[in-house]
Amino acid sequence: MGIEFNKETFRDDYTFKNSPAAVRRFPFPFPEDDYMYSVNMEPHVPGRKGSVFEHTFDVDEHYLAEMRDRELVLKSDPLRCQSLPHMTLAGWDLLELIMESKARDYPHWFELHKSGDRWTWINRPMEIEQSFTFLKDDTLPYGPLEYITRQTQGDFTLQDQRDNTLYIDAGTVTTQADWSLDFDVGMAFHEWHAPVPLAHNMGVFDRALKFLLKLQLGSPVRRFNWTMTVDPLLDTSPENYPKWGPSKTTLTMDTIGKRQHLRVELQTLHRLPRSNAIAFPIRAYLASFDDIVTMPKWGRRLHRVVRDVHPDLATYKGFIRNRDLMVQWLSQYDDGKPTSPGWWPEPE
Amino acid sequence: MSLSYEGTIPSRPRYGQLTPRPGSGHLFVADGEGADAILALFAGPGAKGMLATTQIVYMPGPTGTDKSAELEKLGADIFFRAPDYSTAQPRLKRLFGSAHMGLQLYLTGTEGLIGQAQRDAIEAGLPHTAMQTEHRGSTVRRVQCVHCKGITENVRTDPFVCSHCGLNLFVRDHYSRRLAAFQGVNIDAEDPGQVPPQVERFA
Amino acid sequence: MSAGAQRLDVTVAEVVDVNPLIKRFRFVRTGGGALPTFSGGSHIVVDMDDAGTRRLNPYSLMSDPGQTDSYMISVRRDDNGRGGSLYMHRSVRPGMQMQIGWPVNLFPSDLRAKKHLMIAGGIGITPFLAQMAQLDRIGGRFELHYAARNRTLGAYMDELQTRYGARVQTYLDEEGQAMDLKGLLTSQPFGTHLYVCGPKPMIGWVLDTARTLGWPEGALHSEEFLAPPVGQPFEVELARSGKTIRVGAAQSLLEALEAAGVDAPYLCRGGACGQCETDVCEADGTFEHNDHWLSDAEKASGRKIMPCVSRFRGARLVIDR
Numbered sequence: 001m002g003i004e005f006n007k008e009t010f011r012d013d014y015t016f017k018n019s020p021a022a023v024r025r026f027p028f029p030f031p032e033d034d035y036m037y038s039v040n041m042e043p044h045v046p047g048r049k050g051s052v053f054e055h056t057f058d059v060d061e062h063y064l065a066e067m068r069d070r071e072l073v074l075k076s077d078p079l080r081c082q083s084l085p086h087m088t089l090a091g092w093d094l095l096e097l098i099m100e101s102k103a104r105d106y107p108h109w110f111e112l113h114k115s116g117d118r119w120t121w122i123n124r125p126m127e128i129e130q131s132f133t134f135l136k137d138d139t140l141p142y143g144p145l146e147y148i149t150r151q152t153q154g155d156f157t158l159q160d161q162r163d164n165t166l167y168i169d170a171g172t173v174t175t176q177a178d179w180s181l182d183f184d185v186g187m188a189f190h191e192w193h194a195p196v197p198l199a200h201n202m203g204v205f206d207r208a209l210k211f212l213l214k215l216q217l218g219s220p221v222r223r224f225n226w227t228m229t230v231d232p233l234l235d236t237s238p239e240n241y242p243k244w245g246p247s248k249t250t251l252t253m254d255t256i257g258k259r260q261h262l263r264v265e266l267q268t269l270h271r272l273p274r275s276n277a278i279a280f281p282i283r284a285y286l287a288s289f290d291d292i293v294t295m296p297k298w299g300r301r302l303h304r305v306v307r308d309v310h311p312d313l314a315t316y317k318g319f320i321r322n323r324d325l326m327v328q329w330l331s332q333y334d335d336g337k338p339t340s341p342g343w344w345p346e347p348e
Numbered sequence: 349m350s351l352s353y354e355g356t357i358p359s360r361p362r363y364g365q366l367t368p369r370p371g372s373g374h375l376f377v378a379d380g381e382g383a384d385a386i387l388a389l390f391a392g393p394g395a396k397g398m399l400a401t402t403q404i405v406y407m408p409g410p411t412g413t414d415k416s417a418e419l420e421k422l423g424a425d426i427f428f429r430a431p432d433y434s435t436a437q438p439r440l441k442r443l444f445g446s447a448h449m450g451l452q453l454y455l456t457g458t459e460g461l462i463g464q465a466q467r468d469a470i471e472a473g474l475p476h477t478a479m480q481t482e483h484r485g486s487t488v489r490r491v492q493c494v495h496c497k498g499i500t501e502n503v504r505t506d507p508f509v510c511s512h513c514g515l516n517l518f519v520r521d522h523y524s525r526r527l528a529a530f531q532g533v534n535i536d537a538e539d540p541g542q543v544p545p546q547v548e549r550f551a
Numbered sequence: 552m553s554a555g556a557q558r559l560d561v562t563v564a565e566v567v568d569v570n571p572l573i574k575r576f577r578f579v580r581t582g583g584g585a586l587p588t589f590s591g592g593s594h595i596v597v598d599m600d601d602a603g604t605r606r607l608n609p610y611s612l613m614s615d616p617g618q619t620d621s622y623m624i625s626v627r628r629d630d631n632g633r634g635g636s637l638y639m640h641r642s643v644r645p646g647m648q649m650q651i652g653w654p655v656n657l658f659p660s661d662l663r664a665k666k667h668l669m670i671a672g673g674i675g676i677t678p679f680l681a682q683m684a685q686l687d688r689i690g691g692r693f694e695l696h697y698a699a700r701n702r703t704l705g706a707y708m709d710e711l712q713t714r715y716g717a718r719v720q721t722y723l724d725e726e727g728q729a730m731d732l733k734g735l736l737t738s739q740p741f742g743t744h745l746y747v748c749g750p751k752p753m754i755g756w757v758l759d760t761a762r763t764l765g766w767p768e769g770a771l772h773s774e775e776f777l778a779p780p781v782g783q784p785f786e787v788e789l790a791r792s793g794k795t796i797r798v799g800a801a802q803s804l805l806e807a808l809e810a811a812g813v814d815a816p817y818l819c820r821g822g823a824c825g826q827c828e829t830d831v832c833e834a835d836g837t838f839e840h841n842d843h844w845l846s847d848a849e850k851a852s853g854r855k856i857m858p859c860v861s862r863f864r865g866a867r868l869v870i871d872r
């Protein structure tokens with residue numbers, strides 16, 4: 001309500017920007033001054049008004065620009081959206097979940113009208129009105145997963161539960177932190193997480209999997225993850241690594257504040273009703289270091305986290321080569337004062 | 349040559365040792381030194397009775413090993429020699445298409461052969477956990493370039509040059525059952541031209 | 552989070568005598584509206600207030616998952632059981648308000664299957680009723696083989712044969728109709744998945760036969776809810792809550808925890824799902840592990856117990872609750 005959608009790009013001239021309101025609601029991911037993996041899951045219940053978890057699926061000022069970027073990615077590489085044959089039903093489950101949530105949470109933008117299996121979906125920001133038959137694949141211009149994720153911010157994977165594990169058997173992945181859906185689709189939980197350092201030996205994935213296998217209908221959960229990205233590039237895919245990798249080599253003290261972005265993923269997990277699969281939306285939020293340090297608590301804390309994070313994690317997250325530069329720049333915003341617990345910004 | 353699993357990651361496939369299992373039929377798919385695993389199985393206990401319902405599909409290994417003659421002498425119900433996997437593939441797909449539950453699948457030889465046969469059996473509907481595998485022979489790898497998606501067979505060195513797009517790729521242990529390939533990622537993307545010397549890791 | 556805690560308020564809309572042993576119950580949402588969509592094979596836990604004793608029993612949802620205006624379950628009366636089914640048969644009447652848990656699926660269809668082969672014994676038919684309705688809608692290929700003692704107890708045979716025709720085969724024990732299980736299991740196309748639900752001996756027979764014929768574990772699916780067995784009363788110390796509780800002869804450890812106001816997670820209450828797995832801090836005695844969840848090694852270790860169905864005999868037991 002009252003939001004204007006930004007005219008901005010996530011490539012080439014990089015005109016992406018956060019409004020002051022978007023910075024205030026940025027999901028800063030560090031509740032403490034240090035960081036290590038944990039199974040940091042909590043119920044995905046409606047959160048503070050105006051926050052990114054006020055609604056089941058957050059729609060913000062970047063909506064139209066992100067959808068335009070997804071369209072460009074899928075045009076150049078259709079393999080960024082894949083669904084193994086048995087996952088179509090889970091795709092319909094996800095479509096229903098998103099349509100019902102958005103129509104409920106943003107009635108001025110989205111409407112869903114049902115007459116039996118005959119549904120009409122209205123997406124005003126994207127100027128879409130679509131009538132279709134629920135569960136009839138050929139009544140939509142794309143498969144159900146692709147159709148709805150072309151209209152919803154964030155990446156999505158659909159995980160099939162069998163053999164006492166989860167298999168990543170479908171997804172739309174165009175804003176990823178350097179992992180390939182095309183390569184990983186079909187893998188079991190421990191397999192697609194295999195490249196993550198340290199966490200396996202800590203038992204993090206064993207505990208997370210055990211928790212997720214019991215995820216219940218009607219009780220979604222959420223957690224944060226984060227990484228670093230130079231320039232507001234959503235599509236940091238391994239496929240295109242030769243194109244974006246070199247950007248890491250050109251940061252300076254003068255440009256890092258504007259160009260270096262903290263990238264936060266709000267990950268939610270939902271048990272799906274018909275397929276018994278799990279939907280895993282991964283919603284990415286970008287904030288430049290300049291944005292971050294407008295909140296003094298975040299500036300202090302980010303300095304401490306980046307300075308002290310385990311080098312294997314800095315390597316895995318792809319910022320080890322710029323870590324010293326980051327610490328040097330961020331130290332200007334850390335006066336050594338204590339920070340309050342939790343991630344909410346505090347007025348100073 | 350034997351594989352080492354030391355320091356590897358959970359997506360890297362692990363192989364076992366073929367043993368006779370009860371079933372309505374037995375399909376062996378093997379290349380090169382995989383023949384030795386089949387010969388060992390039939391030399392062991394509990395396997396002789398299987399021969400009448402056994403089919404062997406065999407092809408030479410990437411280093412040229414061809415033990416067709418020894419396998420043919422085993423006396424399986426059907427022995428078929430293919431020049432390579434792409435030739436054997438239509439036959440296997442045809443077999444899977446008309447097979448019944450109870451057919452046992454035994455895959456042995458190089459990782460490339462095991463992976464491709466496993467991929468095709470999965471597509472036919474068999475759970476990947478249902479097939480027995482045993483690595484024998486060469487440790488060369490089948491690697492997908494994550495950038496151009498081209499697959500380079502029989503990769504011996506790390507890094508190596510993608511046979512399709514020419515990028516210098518390092519070879520990860522990250523493995524896709526669906527593609528039957530390890531992952532190759534550009535090693536000098538951030539510093540073009542700074543490529544470490546090639547090391548022969550697979551032979 | 553305490554799993555199993557989220558509940559739905561429902562009203563009993565209908566109670567039907569299906570045959571002398573089985574009653575069918577239909578629930579609608581209290582206050583109106585749709586119930587959550589579910590997947591075939593799901594169960595709900597029904598919360599019963601049996602004259603002050605709280606009983607929580609799992610029952611498979613048998614209604615069409617596409618119909619969310621009501622849920623249906625069938626309950627077979629067990630005169631020698633602990634009382635849940637008797638309560639459902641004797642005390643539950645149309646108009647009564649009750650609570651149920653959200654649907655949980657421990658017996659889902661494997662949608663990769665080229666074909667779904669289902670084998671049901673007696674009341675074990677219920678999860679298949681929902682699975683077939685769902686598969687039929689999405690074009691899944693299935694075949695049901697349904698055995699019962701006699702036609703009266705083969706509660707849904709006629710209805711299913713009318714609806715699904717040759718895809719349903721029935722077998723009546725008292726008429727000497729036996730399933731040619733071996734013939735059935737050797738003639739299934741590659742990529743078939745096998746599902747079995749029914750009495751324990753039948754599940755064992757079907758799974759053992761399939762394994763002998765070379766079926767892989769990944770294609771075998773079964774569901775059996777165990778009723779918590781009756782046993783000797785025993786005492787348990789709760790390390791975290793600092794209480795000592797007594798588990799009655801006809802009570803499960805999980806029920807005793809709940810009666811003492813200790814929040815213990817659960818989903819199935821039948822030894823299948825693993826949700827209530829609890830660490831053992833100290834034990835001097837013998838465990839009676841009755842669950843399908845813990846591995847043999849875990850059972851032997853004496854470090855874990857599933858409070859929903861397992862018991863203990865001995866001098867002292869301390870658990871992490």
